[in-house]
Amino acid sequence: MSEASHRAQPPRRDFFEKVTGSAEFISDVVVPGMLQGRILRSTIPHGRIRNVDVSAALALPGVEAVLTGEDIAGLNNHWGLFLNDRPVIAIDRVRYVGEPVAVVVAVDERTAEDALDLIDVDYETLPFVTDAVEAMAEDAPVLHEKSETLKDFYFKGEAKPVPGTNIFQKYEYAHGDVERAFADAGRVFEDTFSFPMIFHYAMEPHCVVASFADGGLTLWSCGQAPTAIQKVLSRVFDLPLAKIRIITPYVGGGFGGKASVKIDPLVAAAAWKVGRPVRICLSISESMLTCRRLSASITVRTGVRADGTILGKAVRVVMNGGAYADTGPAVAIKAANRAIGPYHVPNLKLEAYAVYTNTVPGAAFRSIGGPQAVWASESQMDIIAGALGIDPVELRYRNMLKPGETVRPDLRPIDVDMAEALGQASQAMSRLDAAGPDAGLMKGVAVGASDPGIMAVAAVLVRLKIDGSVLVISNSVEIGQGIREVLRTFAAELLNQPAEAVYVMTPDTALAPFDWGTGASRSSVMMGMAIEDAAIDIRRQLADMAAAAFGVAAETVSLCPGGIVAGDRQWPFAELLHAHYGIDSGEVIGIGRISPHSRDGRLMQAPLFWETAAGMCGVELDEETGEVRVRRYVSVADVGRVLNRASAEGQDEGAAIQGLGHALSEELVYEDGQPVNASMIDYHVPTIDEVPEDFLTVLIESGTGPGPGGARGMGEGAILPVAPAIANALASRHGIRIRDLPLTPERVWRALQEKKAKP
Amino acid sequence: MDATERMMLSFTLNGRPVEVDVEPSDLLLDVLRNRLGLKGTKRSCDVEVCGACTVLMNGLPVSSCTTLAADADGQTVLTIEGVAQGGELDRVQRAFVEHAGMQCGFCTPGMVLATTALLNVNPKPDNAEIRHFLRGNICRCTGYIKILEAVKSLV
Numbered sequence: 001m002s003e004a005s006h007r008a009q010p011p012r013r014d015f016f017e018k019v020t021g022s023a024e025f026i027s028d029v030v031v032p033g034m035l036q037g038r039i040l041r042s043t044i045p046h047g048r049i050r051n052v053d054v055s056a057a058l059a060l061p062g063v064e065a066v067l068t069g070e071d072i073a074g075l076n077n078h079w080g081l082f083l084n085d086r087p088v089i090a091i092d093r094v095r096y097v098g099e100p101v102a103v104v105v106a107v108d109e110r111t112a113e114d115a116l117d118l119i120d121v122d123y124e125t126l127p128f129v130t131d132a133v134e135a136m137a138e139d140a141p142v143l144h145e146k147s148e149t150l151k152d153f154y155f156k157g158e159a160k161p162v163p164g165t166n167i168f169q170k171y172e173y174a175h176g177d178v179e180r181a182f183a184d185a186g187r188v189f190e191d192t193f194s195f196p197m198i199f200h201y202a203m204e205p206h207c208v209v210a211s212f213a214d215g216g217l218t219l220w221s222c223g224q225a226p227t228a229i230q231k232v233l234s235r236v237f238d239l240p241l242a243k244i245r246i247i248t249p250y251v252g253g254g255f256g257g258k259a260s261v262k263i264d265p266l267v268a269a270a271a272w273k274v275g276r277p278v279r280i281c282l283s284i285s286e287s288m289l290t291c292r293r294l295s296a297s298i299t300v301r302t303g304v305r306a307d308g309t310i311l312g313k314a315v316r317v318v319m320n321g322g323a324y325a326d327t328g329p330a331v332a333i334k335a336a337n338r339a340i341g342p343y344h345v346p347n348l349k350l351e352a353y354a355v356y357t358n359t360v361p362g363a364a365f366r367s368i369g370g371p372q373a374v375w376a377s378e379s380q381m382d383i384i385a386g387a388l389g390i391d392p393v394e395l396r397y398r399n400m401l402k403p404g405e406t407v408r409p410d411l412r413p414i415d416v417d418m419a420e421a422l423g424q425a426s427q428a429m430s431r432l433d434a435a436g437p438d439a440g441l442m443k444g445v446a447v448g449a450s451d452p453g454i455m456a457v458a459a460v461l462v463r464l465k466i467d468g469s470v471l472v473i474s475n476s477v478e479i480g481q482g483i484r485e486v487l488r489t490f491a492a493e494l495l496n497q498p499a500e501a502v503y504v505m506t507p508d509t510a511l512a513p514f515d516w517g518t519g520a521s522r523s524s525v526m527m528g529m530a531i532e533d534a535a536i537d538i539r540r541q542l543a544d545m546a547a548a549a550f551g552v553a554a555e556t557v558s559l560c561p562g563g564i565v566a567g568d569r570q571w572p573f574a575e576l577l578h579a580h581y582g583i584d585s586g587e588v589i590g591i592g593r594i595s596p597h598s599r600d601g602r603l604m605q606a607p608l609f610w611e612t613a614a615g616m617c618g619v620e621l622d623e624e625t626g627e628v629r630v631r632r633y634v635s636v637a638d639v640g641r642v643l644n645r646a647s648a649e650g651q652d653e654g655a656a657i658q659g660l661g662h663a664l665s666e667e668l669v670y671e672d673g674q675p676v677n678a679s680m681i682d683y684h685v686p687t688i689d690e691v692p693e694d695f696l697t698v699l700i701e702s703g704t705g706p707g708p709g710g711a712r713g714m715g716e717g718a719i720l721p722v723a724p725a726i727a728n729a730l731a732s733r734h735g736i737r738i739r740d741l742p743l744t745p746e747r748v749w750r751a752l753q754e755k756k757a758k759p
Numbered sequence: 760m761d762a763t764e765r766m767m768l769s770f771t772l773n774g775r776p777v778e779v780d781v782e783p784s785d786l787l788l789d790v791l792r793n794r795l796g797l798k799g800t801k802r803s804c805d806v807e808v809c810g811a812c813t814v815l816m817n818g819l820p821v822s823s824c825t826t827l828a829a830d831a832d833g834q835t836v837l838t839i840e841g842v843a844q845g846g847e848l849d850r851v852q853r854a855f856v857e858h859a860g861m862q863c864g865f866c867t868p869g870m871v872l873a874t875t876a877l878l879n880v881n882p883k884p885d886n887a888e889i890r891h892f893l894r895g896n897i898c899r900c901t902g903y904i905k906i907l908e909a910v911k912s913l914v
Contacts, residue, residue, distance in 0.1 A: 011856045018864025019852045019871060021799020021839030025864075028798040201899050203803045203811055203865040252801070252865030253899050284804050480863030480900045646859030650905050654862065657902030680804035688903040689890040695904050 009644055010499070012485040014250070014478060025250045026222045027207040027281050034209060034277035035064055037270045038112035040102040040119050041289060042094035045358035045673030046128035046141065049092050049101065049121060056118035057104055062111035065274040066119065067103040072269055079232045081260050082159040083168055084148040086324040086361075088236060088265045094123070095143050095323035096358050097674050098289025103270045105278055128358040130670045132320035133297060135166040135357045142166055143323060143356040154228050154260070154516075156455065159329035168321060169329035169354035171336055175409060176347030178303075181312025185303030189384050193300070193376040194740045196667035197320065198293040199678075200365055201685050204252020205287040208267040211277035216243030217268060222251045224259045225517030226475050226509050232261045233268055245510040254479045255658070256364035257291050259519045260327050288678040291363035292668050294319040294331050294354065298339060298376035303347075308388050308395045312347035315339040317373070321354040322361035328354040330453055331362065335369025338720075339377045340407050342418040342449035342612060343399040348408065358673055364519065366655060367611070367716040370450045371662055371723065375741060378446035378724035382731060392728065393445055396422060403704075411451060412605045415704050415712075416612050416638040422447060425614040428634040428696045432618070436694065441618035441631055444729030448615075448720025451607035452713055456598065458526040459513035462491055462534040462590040464542075466577045468562045470495060470502045472531070475515040476523040477507055481715060482647040486524045487531065489643055490708055494535035496559045513593070521611055521713025524643060526594055528707040534592030541588050542576065549579035602706070609705050609712040613637045615656065615721030617692075619729040626749025628664060630726060633692040640705025640712035649697045651715035656695075659722030661686045665742050768832045772797075773841025781828045788812045788823035790831075791838060799839035799868045803897075810896030813869035814838050820876045820895075839868035842875065850913060851875050860909035862900035870896050874910050883914055 017023035054066040069091035077091065078084050090101045102119050106112035127141040134140055143166055151158040161168045182188045209220040217239060223229045226246035234241050251258060263280065271278040282290065301314040317335045321328035336350040354362070385392040397419060404413045425445065461473040472491050476483045484504040492499040505511070515527070542564050543557035552566040559565075563572040577586045596604045618632030635656045642648045665684040669676050677683050705712025723741055731737045736751040765780045772795070781790055791797045791814070800823055803811035807822040814823045815837040816830075842849050848856065851874050861867040870893070877884055877892045884892065889910050898906060 011859065014864065015856045015859070015861060016848070018861055018867050019848065019855050020843050021797075021868045023864055024798070025801075027802070201897075203809060203863070203897065203899050204801070205803070250864065252803075253863040255899070281802075284809075482862065646905065647862070650859050650862055650901050653902035653904040654900045655902070657904075658899070679806060680808045681806050685897060685899065686903075687894040687897060688906065689894040691890075691903045691907070693886070695902075697904070 012482055012644065012647060013488065014484055023250050025204055025252050026220060027204055029209050029220045029249060031209050031211055031220065031277045034279050035105045035107060035274060036109040036112050037103045037105045037267065037278050037280040038109060038116055039100045039280065039286065040116045042090065042097055042099040042101050044094060044123050044125055045097050045130065046126040047094055047123040048126065049090060049094060050124055051122040052102055053120040054102060057115040060111065060115045060118060062107040063104060063115045065105045067270045067273045071273050076236050076238065079236055079261070079265055080150060080325060081154050081228065081327055082150060082329040083161065083325040084150055085144055088269045096360055098360055099323065100266055103266065105270050105274045128673045130357050130359050130673055132318050132355040132357055135355045136318065136353065140166060143358065154231065155330055159325065166356040167353050168325045168356055169332045171333045171352040173336065173350040174348060176312065178312040178314050178347040178349040181347035182301070182303040185311045186306045187387065188301060188303045189380060190299065190301045191380050191383060192739065193298050193379055195296045195372040195375050196741055197295040198365065198662055198666045199288050199668055199683060200255045200257030202253030202255055202257050205282040205284050206258065206263050206290055207281040208264050209277060209279040210268040210271035212271055212275070216245065218245045218247065219264060219268060220247045220249065221264055222258045223248065223261065223264060224254050224477050224479060224519050226477070226507055227514050228517055229261050229264045230509050232265060236265050237268065237272065245508065248477045248507040251477060251479045255366045256368065256519060259364040259517065262290055285679045288668070289360055289675070291326065292360050293365035294321055294328055294362035296335060296372040298372060300339060300376050300380045302380060302384060304384055306388065308384065308390045308398050310343055310345055310399045313340065313345045314349040315351065317352040319352070319354045320357050320359065320362065322357060322359045324361040326361045326363045328362045331364065331368040334453060335373045338370045338448065338450045339373035341377050342401050342407070342414060342447055344401055344405065359670060360675065366658060366719050367450050370448060370716065370720050371659065374446065374448040374720040375723045378721065379727050379739065382728040383737060386731065393422065393426065396447060407449065412607055414449065414610050416610055416702060418447060418449065418612055421612060421614040421636045421638060421700060424698050424700065425616045425634050425636045428636065428698050429616045429632065432632050432634065432694045432696060438631065441620060442729040442733040443616065443618055444725040444727070444732060445616045446721035446724040446728060447613065448717060449610055449612045450717065450720065452520045452522060452609065452611050454520050454522040454526065454608045455516040456526065456594055456596045456603035456608065457514065457516045458530045459515060459591065459593045460527055460530040460534050461513060462531060462538060462592070464495065464538055464573065464588045464590065466574050466586050468497065468501055468573050470497055472502065472504045473512045474527055475507045475509060475512040476527050477518040479518060481651060482644060483518065483523045485647065486643050487527055490528045490531045494531055494708065495538065496561060498561055521716050524711055525608065525705060525707035525713050528711060529598070530592035530594050532592065532708055534590035537592065538588050538590035545576055545580040549576060611713055611717045613717035613720050615718070615725045617725045617729055619726055621730060621734065621748065623752060626745035626752065628726065628730070628743055628748055630660060630692045632694040634696045634698065635718045636698040636700065637714060637717045638700040638702050639714040640707065641701050641703055641710045642699055643711060648699055648714060652697050652699065652718040653695065655715055655718035656722055657686050657691060659719040660690065662741065663723035663726045663743055665744065667742050766829060768828060770831045770833060771835040773838060783829055785828045786824060787814070787826040787828045787831055790828040791823060797838050797840050801865050801868060803865065810869040810873060811866050813872045813896065815872050815876055818876060818879050820873050837872065839871060842871060854909040854912050858905050858909035858912060860901065860906040866896060866898045870898065870906060878913060
């Protein structure tokens with residue numbers, strides 16, 4: 001627990017720009033000479049494209065070009081992160097409603113939009129499948145006849161598709177002997193749960209501006225992983241990485257929906273075709289047709305002794321990955337891992353599939369696979385508790401891992417005290433109950449443990465200027481989480497300079513070193529460690545300069561605000577750099593590089609840290625309507641170290657309320673191959689009046705994370721327990737066990753009626 | 760488009776008179792952002808659900824994504840750019856900054872203006888009134904807890 005974290009902190013610097021409307025977001029970017037693109041999308045779930053007639057669109061005044069699949073024959077026209085399965089634009093086939101078929105580039109958005117109506121697409125429809133379990137059936141239409149895996153392309157390892165089927169990822173893991181454990185167990189519980197497709201709804205839709213010039217390509221992108229975009233574009237357009245530049249201004253939310261690569265190749269292809277800069281800013285309805293959380297069907301079999309001790313657990317996950325794999329192979333693995341829970345499971349079997357269907361491509365979403373998995377496993381914990389007559393909290397304590405024990409022997413031992421987190425949740429709920437007694441509330445609990453998939457590859461440049469100002473240059477994307485302020489805090493702390501002197505640059509791959517990307521709760525920790533190394537680099541250079549210029553022993557030199565100190569002597573940076581360079585100008589550049597070999601190889605074992613949460617809710621149910629209201633909620637997470645209290649709490653609160661949406665209302669619905677609620681009129685996310693009146697965030701600062709001062713990643717854990725905690729609350733009072741999300745009034749009401757019919 | 764179809768609007772924008780010629784079908788959001796260069800007003804849902812494009816017309820919140828620019832003729836419009844005076848944040852902005860009532864910041868201009876309107880019509884709203892008034896402004900990042908704290912601090 002660091003003292004610095006308890007000092008009153010000045011507000012984040014980006015807040016001043018954001019609150020005045022002066023912050024430039026990606027959708028605000030204007031590039032001189034840029035044209036606007038609009039996308040014609042497939043209206044059918046699966047079919048061959050016989051012909052695309054763009055002549056009438058091209059004849060419309062103001063239309064400069066129309067890009068179709070024919071145009072990209074000369075490019076490396078498929079891309080992907082795990083599987084090279086996705087065309088830059090539909091070539092001769094469409095695989096989901098919403099797939100881009102043509103891009104109109106025009107002088108303005110309205111002209112481009114008008115021209116879309118003038119394009120005539122002739123389709124030959126093919127049989128389609130939108131359900132993952134159906135897509136695994138032998139007679140299901142196959143979406144991709146061949147699969148080309150990309151090993152270690154951006155993620156470590158490779159997907160394991162099953163040739164000739166829609167399965168693009170099959171993952172298996174086992175330790176112990178689960179069947180024998182089930183034979184030994186007094187009881188074996190088997191339950192299947194479903195989790196729907198969920199839209200990210202980052203409030204700023206996907207937006208990219210692309211410009212080819214000087215033999216290279218510059219993109220202003222909303223992407224969370226600029227270097228992944230750079231790599232994919234390099235392949236598609238056969239350009240050297242050094243000639244591809246990705247600039248990432250403020251991004252209006254992502255939650256994974258802008259992770260890896262999304263519309264960047266398409267926008268770049270439009271700019272390539274027309275030979276001028278092109279901007280494409282989707283509508284939110286189009287973003288809904290761009291990516292979504294993978295829906296899942298999860299079967300959990302758990303064998304327990306009569307006292308509730310878990311002897312074995314078998315998890316089977318089937319995930320609906322949509323028309324293209326994207327990062328689905330990683331999501332499936334994580335869903336399997338995250339279904340284990342922070343429990344001692346001596347015999348374990350995991351099996352996970354991700355499956356192609358004729359739906360919007362699945363993608364990363366805050367704690368990939370986590371909410372799906374925890375919905376299943378934590379709902380089942382309460383089923384077990386109920387059947388054995390054990391208090392649900394007590395059942396969790398009985399099986400809880402202690403710090404240092406392993407979830408899986410091949411993974412890093414759990415590095416948080418989950419029992420403490422659960423205890424703190426109970427205490428916090430007691431405090432809320434004491435402050436406002438309400439006997440009518442049903443209580444529910446759940447915990448989650450996730451293994452962030454962090455690649456230990458990051459680097460930063462820290463430039464200390466002669467006037468003492470500091471510029472931090474990295475590819476960490478500011479997407480709302482406050483990474484720029486975190487980097488500023490770290491640089492100030494590690495260089496012993498005032499925070500006011502530190503500035504953090506907009507990510508630009510032409511200037512910032514390679515970083516794996518912003519996601520998986522990694523940036524504070526990874527870039528924090530890189531800044532640690534950059535600060536050491538800067539101190540060493542300054543010390544060498546001081547030794548030469550002032551004759552002091554290099555090892556006695558340290559930094560002080562505005563300069564250096566050695567023994568009882570002190571020099572401003574200006575005096576030192578002036579003496580070194582001979583002119584009153586210059587800077588010192590520190591480089592921090594993190595790789596799996598850094599920190600004596602300690603970063604090599606996965607996960608880099610565990611991200612966990614405990615949640616407890618107080619719920620009210622209107623039995624007449626089935627409407628569920630969460631009145632009280634307690635969210636507890638061990639974050640290692642709080643870097644910025646308001647922002648850290650805000651990350652946790654935001655995750656929990658997203659979890660509330662997952663629990664109560666959010667679901668992208670398909671009927672007859674069509675997404676029927678892909679607009680914000682029909683898709684409901686939580687509004688301010690749905691927030692629990694009493695909400696407590698408890699952040700545990702164990703100081704056990706790998707980042708500076710014991711920091712660990714955060715912001716993804718709190719989404720995990722919400723849905724099962726609410727369902728568990730409903731079960732505890734009304735005996736209804738709902739296994740499908742969301743817990744809509746209709747679904748809850750029907751469950752109540754069924755219960756009344758056959759109690 | 761036929762030049763005769765264009766129309767000239769005069770209205771008060773952030774305390775100053777403006778004149779702009781528009782097409783009758785132009786949306787206020789597009790005119791503010793693309794013609795008048797005021798990009799603080801954000802486009803998100805397009806369907807008057809999320810509140811990111813909120814501006815105040817005669818002191819009351821409207822969704823500029825579904826308001827015709829023509830309807831601003833002769834009216835008084837306040838966008839986020841007109842809230843801070845002389846480089847000084849106003850009290851609503853200060854509250855959002857001090858309470859960390861934002862993360863990505865995309866909903867923030869609309870949220871600040873909706874709060875401003877709330878306090879104009881009801882200087883002392885209770886919790887239920889705050890939650891009711893602001894339900895037309897979606898924030899996907901914060902979970903609203905810090906936004907509620909910011910607004911309550913102004914009451």
